[in-house]
Every structure is written in structure tokens, then in C-alpha cells.
Amino acid sequence: xxxxxxxxxxxxxxxxxxxxxxxxxxxxxxxxxxxxxxxxxxxxxxxxxxxxxxxxxxxxxxxxxxxxxxxxxxxxxxxxxxxxxxxxxxxxxxxxxxxxxxxxxxxxxxxxxxxxx
Amino acid sequence: xxxxxxxxxxxxxxxxxxxxxxxxxxxxxxxxxxxxxxxxxxxxxxxxxxxxxxxxxxxxxxxxxxxxxxxxxxxxxxxxxxxxxxxxxxxxxxxxxxxxxxxxxxxxxxx
Numbered sequence: 001x002x003x004x005x006x007x008x009x010x011x012x013x014x015x016x017x018x019x020x021x022x023x024x025x026x027x028x029x030x031x032x033x034x035x036x037x038x039x040x041x042x043x044x045x046x047x048x049x050x051x052x053x054x055x056x057x058x059x060x061x062x063x064x065x066x067x068x069x070x071x072x073x074x075x076x077x078x079x080x081x082x083x084x085x086x087x088x089x090x091x092x093x094x095x096x097x098x099x100x101x102x103x104x105x106x107x108x109x110x111x112x113x114x115x116x117x
Numbered sequence: 118x119x120x121x122x123x124x125x126x127x128x129x130x131x132x133x134x135x136x137x138x139x140x141x142x143x144x145x146x147x148x149x150x151x152x153x154x155x156x157x158x159x160x161x162x163x164x165x166x167x168x169x170x171x172x173x174x175x176x177x178x179x180x181x182x183x184x185x186x187x188x189x190x191x192x193x194x195x196x197x198x199x200x201x202x203x204x205x206x207x208x209x210x211x212x213x214x215x216x217x218x219x220x221x222x223x224x225x226x227x228x
Contacts, residue, residue, distance in 0.1 A: 033215070035218075040125065040220055041220055042119075042121075042204065042218040042219055042220035042221060043161070043204075043218040044218075045215055045216075048215060058215070088158075090160060090161075105151075105163045105166075106163075106216060108160035108161050108162070109160060110159070110160050111158075111159070111160055113158075
């Protein structure tokens with residue numbers, strides 16, 4: 001079984017709809033992240049959470065919100081989807097014990113491909 | 118200017134070739150560096166960390182030049198299975214204290 005799972009894997013929706021992307025992990029990591037990936041731009045950080053009570057905005061948080069329901073669950077919401085939010089969304093986890101050092105590794109989920117029409 | 122910049126490629130090389138990718142970063146306070154590999158439509162996976170001036174792992178060698186603020190990845194004896202996009206990543210303390218990803222360099226190894 002995958003350590004980091006995302007649901008749904010693909011979603012097509014219409015402008016103005018509310019969408020929730022979910023992420024679960026079994027790695028026991030305390031830190032979780034949401035990224036979006038667009039062609040030619042690389043991964044950009046939307047939100048991140050260092051523990052259940054900690055939520056931080058990333059580089060491109062406008063139009064998004066998150067909820068850390070438990071250490072293992074981190075969901076991303078688009079309150080009113082717009083076409084330029086069409087992208088590949090990745091959830092990732094890491095262990096605070098290694099974060100920032102040479103052994104820092106982020107483990108990514110398989111991604112959610114979101115299309116907003 | 119992007120904080121981490123890479124040549125997007127693609128680099129088209131025959132099997133057995135040696136290929137090198139470069140990456141530059143703009144934040145001199147960046148502390149750690151990594152190369153991730155991403156297959157088409159899949160999630161990024163850590164390939165290797167870049168320690169101090171560099172390190173080697175089998176056919177892969179990563180080097181860091183802090184004075185010039187660039188990181189390189191050398192792949193020797195390329196395999197078909199090396200075809201992927203390689204993401205250069207810097208860990209920077211700052212506004213969000215997180216990993217900053219380059220847009221990636223695409224490698225295509227052909228028979």
C-alpha cells in the first residue's frame with residue numbers, strides 16, 4: 001500500500017464549484033504540504049502544516065484553504081474553482097527530525113489532476 | 118527571477134552517454150540541496166541529497182558550488198530507464214522555510 005494517498009486522482013469540475021482534495025499518510029510524519037505543478041513552473045507550495053494545530057500559507061495560497069483533521073490527514077479546498085486552478089496537485093509529507101538537513105526528504109502522493117472548465 | 122533555475126531541455130542522449138545538468142539558485146542562504154526525479158505524470162521522488170561540495174551514488178554524481186551558487190548532476194552510462202525529468206531543489210530559510218523546486222530538466226535516453 002502507498003504511504004501517501006490522494007483522492008480523487010482525477011477531477012473535472014466547473015467554474016464556481018467547491019472542490020476538496022484529500023491526502024492521507026501512513027508514514028507517521030508530522031509535516032504535510034500541498035503543492036501545485038504547472039508546465040514550466042515547477043512545484044509551488046500552496047499551504048503547509050507542521051502539526052495538527054499549525055497551518056501556514058505558502059507561495060500561492062490565494063483561492064485555497066486547508067484543514068489538518070489529524071496528523072495523518074491534510075485536505076485542500078478550492079472554495080470557488082476557476083480555470084487557472086487547473087493543474088496537477090501533490091500532497092507531500094516529511095519528518096521534522098530531518099527537515100532542512102541533508103537527510104530531509106519529502107514523500108509525495110501520486111497527485112490529483114484537476115481540470116476546471 | 119526564479120529562485121531555482123534549470124535548463125528545461127530536453128536532453129536527448131544515446132544509451133551509455135554521460136550527461137550533465139546544471140542548476141542555479143539565487144538565495145545565498147540556501148542550506149541544503151537535492152535532486153528529485155519525476156517520471157511523466159507521476160510524483161517526484163528523491164534521487165539524492167547534495168552534501169557540502171558534492172556526493173556520488175553509483176552512476177550519479179551531484180556537486181555543489183556555493184561560491185557560484187550552482188548545483189550539478191552528472192549521470193554516467195545512461196540507461197533507458199533514466200529518461201525522466203530531474204528537479205533541482207533548494208531548502209531555504211525564509212518566508213516559508215521550505216523546499217524550493219526548479220521547473221525541471223527533461224532527459225530522454227534513446228537506444
